[in-house]
Amino acid sequence: MSLEPGVHLMQGDEAVVEGAIIAGCRFFAGYPITPATEIAERMSYRLPQVGGIFIQMEDELGSILAVIGASWGGRKSMTATSGPGFSLMQEGLGYAIITETPLVLVNVQRGGPSTGLVTLPSQGDVMQARWGSHGDYASIVLAPSSVQEVFDLTIKAFNLSETYRNPVIILADEVIAHVREPVKVPPLEEIEVVERKKPDVPPEQYIPYLPKKPGEWVTPMPAFGDGYNVLVESVMHDEFGHRIGTDHAAANRTIRRLWYKIEKNVDKISMYEEYMLDDAEVAVISYGSSARTSLRAVREARKLGIKAGMLKLITLWPFYDKKVQEVASQVKAIVVPEMNMGKMVREVERASKGMAEVMSLTKVGGLLHHPDEVLAAIKRVAR
Amino acid sequence: MFSERDFEHYLAKKYMRTEIMPHAFCPGCGLGIIERMILMAFEELGEEEWKRTAFVSGIGCSGWVPLYFRRDAAHTLHGRALAFATALKLSKPDLNVIVVMGDGDSMGIGGNHLIHAARRNVDLTAIIATNMLYSLTGGQMSPTTPQGARTNTTPYGNIEPNFDLMKLLEAAGATYLARWTTYHFVQAKNSIKKAIKHKGFAAIEIVFQCPTYAGRYILGKPDPRDMMDWFKEVSVPLGKAKTMSPEELQGKIVVGEFLHRTDRPEYTEQVYKIIEKAQKKGGR
Amino acid sequence: MYMKPGVGVKDIIVSDKLCKGCYLCIWACPWDVFEISKERNWRGVKKPVAVRLDQCRRCRLCEFYCPDFAIQVIIDEEEEKMLKEVEEKYEKPWLPRVEERDRIVKEGVWWLED
Numbered sequence: 001m002s003l004e005p006g007v008h009l010m011q012g013d014e015a016v017v018e019g020a021i022i023a024g025c026r027f028f029a030g031y032p033i034t035p036a037t038e039i040a041e042r043m044s045y046r047l048p049q050v051g052g053i054f055i056q057m058e059d060e061l062g063s064i065l066a067v068i069g070a071s072w073g074g075r076k077s078m079t080a081t082s083g084p085g086f087s088l089m090q091e092g093l094g095y096a097i098i099t100e101t102p103l104v105l106v107n108v109q110r111g112g113p114s115t116g117l118v119t120l121p122s123q124g125d126v127m128q129a130r131w132g133s134h135g136d137y138a139s140i141v142l143a144p145s146s147v148q149e150v151f152d153l154t155i156k157a158f159n160l161s162e163t164y165r166n167p168v169i170i171l172a173d174e175v176i177a178h179v180r181e182p183v184k185v186p187p188l189e190e191i192e193v194v195e196r197k198k199p200d201v202p203p204e205q206y207i208p209y210l211p212k213k214p215g216e217w218v219t220p221m222p223a224f225g226d227g228y229n230v231l232v233e234s235v236m237h238d239e240f241g242h243r244i245g246t247d248h249a250a251a252n253r254t255i256r257r258l259w260y261k262i263e264k265n266v267d268k269i270s271m272y273e274e275y276m277l278d279d280a281e282v283a284v285i286s287y288g289s290s291a292r293t294s295l296r297a298v299r300e301a302r303k304l305g306i307k308a309g310m311l312k313l314i315t316l317w318p319f320y321d322k323k324v325q326e327v328a329s330q331v332k333a334i335v336v337p338e339m340n341m342g343k344m345v346r347e348v349e350r351a352s353k354g355m356a357e358v359m360s361l362t363k364v365g366g367l368l369h370h371p372d373e374v375l376a377a378i379k380r381v382a383r
Numbered sequence: 384m385f386s387e388r389d390f391e392h393y394l395a396k397k398y399m400r401t402e403i404m405p406h407a408f409c410p411g412c413g414l415g416i417i418e419r420m421i422l423m424a425f426e427e428l429g430e431e432e433w434k435r436t437a438f439v440s441g442i443g444c445s446g447w448v449p450l451y452f453r454r455d456a457a458h459t460l461h462g463r464a465l466a467f468a469t470a471l472k473l474s475k476p477d478l479n480v481i482v483v484m485g486d487g488d489s490m491g492i493g494g495n496h497l498i499h500a501a502r503r504n505v506d507l508t509a510i511i512a513t514n515m516l517y518s519l520t521g522g523q524m525s526p527t528t529p530q531g532a533r534t535n536t537t538p539y540g541n542i543e544p545n546f547d548l549m550k551l552l553e554a555a556g557a558t559y560l561a562r563w564t565t566y567h568f569v570q571a572k573n574s575i576k577k578a579i580k581h582k583g584f585a586a587i588e589i590v591f592q593c594p595t596y597a598g599r600y601i602l603g604k605p606d607p608r609d610m611m612d613w614f615k616e617v618s619v620p621l622g623k624a625k626t627m628s629p630e631e632l633q634g635k636i637v638v639g640e641f642l643h644r645t646d647r648p649e650y651t652e653q654v655y656k657i658i659e660k661a662q663k664k665g666g667r
Numbered sequence: 668m669y670m671k672p673g674v675g676v677k678d679i680i681v682s683d684k685l686c687k688g689c690y691l692c693i694w695a696c697p698w699d700v701f702e703i704s705k706e707r708n709w710r711g712v713k714k715p716v717a718v719r720l721d722q723c724r725r726c727r728l729c730e731f732y733c734p735d736f737a738i739q740v741i742i743d744e745e746e747e748k749m750l751k752e753v754e755e756k757y758e759k760p761w762l763p764r765v766e767e768r769d770r771i772v773k774e775g776v777w778w779l780e781d
Binding site for chain 1: 403434435437439442450453454455456457458459460462463465466467468469470471473474475477478495496499654657658660661662
């Protein structure tokens with residue numbers, strides 16, 4: 001049984017589990033890693049209660065492949081990891097992308113490089129989440145900034161991955177994963193859950209990678225054992241799923257569809273929140289737990305009479321150029337506080353096309369920005 | 384009458400994606416014979432078994448084996464076939480999941496997954512096709528390359544000892560083990576049949592001929608016919624091998640059914656028992 | 668009857684499409700039924716040809732050891748009929764779609780515009 005509607009006090013890691021179960025997740029494979037271990041722990045307890053399967057794999061390479069295997073077995077499935085485990089999973093992530101396998105991957109970011117800052121937060125993986133696996137592909141990455149958002153976005157992540165047949169990455173961090181906050185669980189019937197579409201044509205007529213009509217970017221996905229004789233092919237394939245060797249035209253079609261199905265639907269996928277942006281002269285563009293301190297700083301700035309506002313990116317990738325451009329065209333300056341050496345700021349700079357001054361506010365070492373730091377930055381650019 | 388121009392064998396017509404044949408293997412490659420062993424096993428097991436079968440393979444020449452079957456198949460990543468297969472079996476416990484792997488998939492990059500799948504005793508049938516080197520990349524040393532052999536990455540002779548897959552898997556906890564060569568056609572087919580019926584982790588190592596690389600560089604036998612004769616010469620049945628000294632067994636291939644035990648619990652069943660338990664007691 | 672010499676079979680087909688000329692069939696045949704043809708076929712392979720059909724004892728070893736599913740021993744009309752049935756039932760239903768592959772792709776791919 002899933003969680004009762006009402007308000008629950010939960011850790012971020014627990015909220016992932018409860019959200020996933022409501023979204024229909026019935027398979028979890030993972031390997032313990034701080035700070036994502038609690039997700040595996042709670043899954044091992046909760047999943048069997050709802051008829052789901054939990055397996056602790058021998059490593060992250062196996063975990064992600066198991067998740068893909070279960071997804072082709074017809075189950076909504078997910079895994080959770082952090083830092084070094086996320087690096088290992090890049091291999092399987094590429095496989096999920098080329099085979100168009102829906103899955104959800106929670107990366108509870110910790111400080112790197114390498115084993116790094118095991119118990120401290122970071123936002124250092126934002127670029128890895130987008131570009132980590134080799135080759136050309138598009139990815140969907142969501143960044144929650146509160147436990148409530150962790151819960152909501154986990155459900156959303158499953159829906160997006162089923163809709164676009166693509167892995168969806170949730171980039172939490174150690175702060176969000178371990179903080180305890182009240183989570184409001186709405187009545188189940190009010191929660192939108194997207195179920196997987198199965199093919200409605202006989203197996204002889206099913207073409208695995210040729211969407212029927214324009215605008216329908218993906219095909220329905222049969223499970224193993226349904227009689228569709230599917231070929232889950234990691235080698236570049238054509239619309240029929242056959243290995244193509246050196247057929248450039250077919251490879252071009254496949255790669256472009258994998259890219260376009262996400263990038264051309266950016267309007268539908270993108271989520272963001274605006275705070276006091278209407279008359280703002282200085283905008284803070286932030287995401288994840290940095291957004292928590294940034295919001296406080298924006299409020300302080302308003303008290304001091306500075307017209308500050310904030311754009312919180314919830315969907316990090318695909319990057320919503322349009323919205324950032326809109327903000328850039330109306331403000332004088334943009335501050336981008338991040339818990340890394342300045343990564344998303346490059347995207348903001350690119351999208352704002354010089355219409356506003358962009359200032360990067362970096363922070364590494366495993367500490368959140370203090371609101372005063374962000375406030376100081378706002379003051380500096382407001383002058 | 385049939386025309387010879389586009390004819391396919393009975394098994395190919397019945398079970399294979401004839402539209403993408405002839406397959407990409409070199410002339411005389413033993414993987415085609417392994418495909419036939421699998422298909423003949425199913426021909427004897429009947430259509431019902433075939434209909435609830437799925438194939439998983441890794442990367443390498445051996446990874447292409449199931450792609451020619453008109454059946455659900457996953458061509459996964461190098462070494463990760465067993466992880467995919469474990470989850471598939473757990474998700475759909477009614478499926479016969481058959482995993483085809485090569486040298487690298489099973490003992491090289493995928494060694495960890497192999498021993499853990501055997502330890503869990505998941506109900507999978509692993510067909511491990513070994514050919515003494517890595518062929519798809521052009522003949523490099525593998526965990527089964529004989530000591531002293533010259534390959535493209537051991538130009539001065541291979542100094543590494545090989546794995547004895549049967550011993551490795553027995554220690555890890557597999558419950559059905561057999562080793563044959565492509566020369567032992569009927570025996571291997573019977574073992575595959577038994578392994579599909581067996582509940583638990585079953586592994587069959589099939590040593591197959593790679594005339595292009597192993598034949599040419601390691602054995603000096605570029606003709607598949609000579610390799611088959613060589614298999615006949617060097618293979619020793621298990622019973623006879625037990626009476627031979629390690630020196631006498633040097634360079635021989637011990638063939639036979641190594642293990643068949645039914646005393647270890649199977650993993651998928653255990654998982655579903657846990658689910659039942661958790662649902663009954665509400666978790667505690 | 669099965670192993671009696673001189674029984675012969677109706678036909679032994681060696682496929683032009685599939686045979687790669689490894690001659691494992693010649694190695695496998697204990698009765699010396701095959702010979703290598705002098706001519707290359709349209710794929711450039713000198714196929715083995717069953718020249719001594721009367722020597723065949725129907726052991727099917729050539730079939731078993733053929734890695735390419737290229738050889739079929741057809742004992743009699745009944746077997747030929749059975750082969751036809753298998754072709755109709757298992758192979759034919761999947762072929763039309765594949766044969767029209769180029770057309771389906773050409774008409775179906777819409778995402779390359781703009």
